[in-house]
Amino acid sequence: MELLRNTNIDFMGLRKISFIISGIVAIVGILGVIAIGRGTANMGIDFSGGIAMQVKFNQPVTTQGVRDALSKGGIHEVELQEITGGNQILVKMHKSEKSAQNVEDALKQNLAGNAFTVESSTEIGPSIGEKLKKDTLIAVALSMLGIILYIAWRFDFKFGVGAVVATMHDVLAMIAVFYVLHKEVNILLITAVLTIAGYSLTDTVVVFDRIRENMHKSLKDPMFVIFNRSINETLSRTIITSVTTFLSAVSLYLFGGEVINDFAFALVIGVLVATYSSIFVASPIVALWEKSSETPEAKAA
Template sequence: MEILGDTNVDFMGLKKYAFVFSGILSLLGIIAVIGMFLGYANIGIDFGGGTAVQVKFDKPVRIDTAREALSKNGIEDAELQEFPMDNKLLVRLKNVIAADEHAADKVISIFRQEFPDNNLVVDTSMEIGPTVGKKLQKNAITAVVLSMIGIIIYIAFRFELRFGIAAAIATFHDVLAVMGIFFILGKEMNLLIVTALLTLAGYSLTDTVVVFDRIREYLRLRRKDPIEVIINNGINHVLSRTIITSLTTALVLVALV
């Protein structure tokens, strides 16, 4: 299926602009990684340690009312997420706040004290110490690094070593770009984001393999053509497929939202 027909975009002619743009995104990603280690990034409790408590009330509780109740009792920087359909409230306390070993019990006690006529049930309660958080952070980085090594080995076996290195760089670039954007926007970095990044790497690799396969075919059939022409033809030939794959993924994400 083709939605664009035959295209003839000079991608290689735009390579200088692409290098600059990609370089900026990669730099932001590197800054994000450094910021995570130095504590400047918005680290979730998965990596930084802390407490998460999800409670279910019999009657609805407004999120601003719950935040005011916590603030009045000494918990001022809690992160709250509301699930109004089920009368549920998720409270996250990062490690700086949750120095008390019984932070979860304190939150529950405050809610019961402030809302005595609204019975609550604890759905989930999780406490992660800073040591465990650091270990999870290390494991997440290890997972990304190992996936990059796996990409190089797979592409090198499927094509050539140079293709494998190029695919790993391209995939790592995509991961860094997203991390950089999240860092600039102040979004929280947690295990869910790591899962999303690995999924992104999978999509990126799949598309890269398709493009490389077409380029390899043209390298074999059109040996006299300049490499720029071969690369342009390879990308243009699968451009519709790339766009369709991206749109399909976007539609799924819209449905989830």
């Protein structure tokens, strides 16, 4: 199936604009990473430590009703998520607020007419949060190393560097969006980041495959011509794959429930960014590198 045929878009001609946009996004993302490292971002209890309780009520209840009940009991800084089906509420709060017992006491006192049971209660200490942050950084670093080794083995070291830069761009872009919107940074975000890293790599490899094929076919053509032709030839496939994945992520965001809302939102942003980076980040970097070593005849053309 082809949505577009015989396109002739000068993607390489847009490289300066794309580099400026990507540079700004990357800077914001780096600021977000620094804020996460210092603990000044909106850190979830996975990293900062805290309590998560899943409470099931016998009668229907709203998050505002639970919030009011907790507020009357002296618990103000709390995050509530309604779990679809079964009158269940997920209560999250940081360690410095109150204990799980305080939550139960406040609900019993201020929602006396609605009995409840605590389905699960998880407590994460600050030391565990710090370990999770370190393990997360190691996981991301190892994934980047794995990408560059795989691409370097399958293609060339230049392609490996381009793929890693594009993947890091995608990671920073997702962190930048969460940082600017002050969304919670938790394990689900890291899961989404690693998921999109894999998606971005797959999309980039498809484009690189066609570039390598055309480089062998057209040895005398200028490098930018080869890269533009390759991207245009795979553009229909890229759009179809991205749109179908994007629609799935949007459906998950709209209908998946509040518990995975931020995860689905990260996927939506990630799919868009990954599609952009395979065309406007990874390919131009490799093209510029290859152009520096092409023959004088090709440069003159």
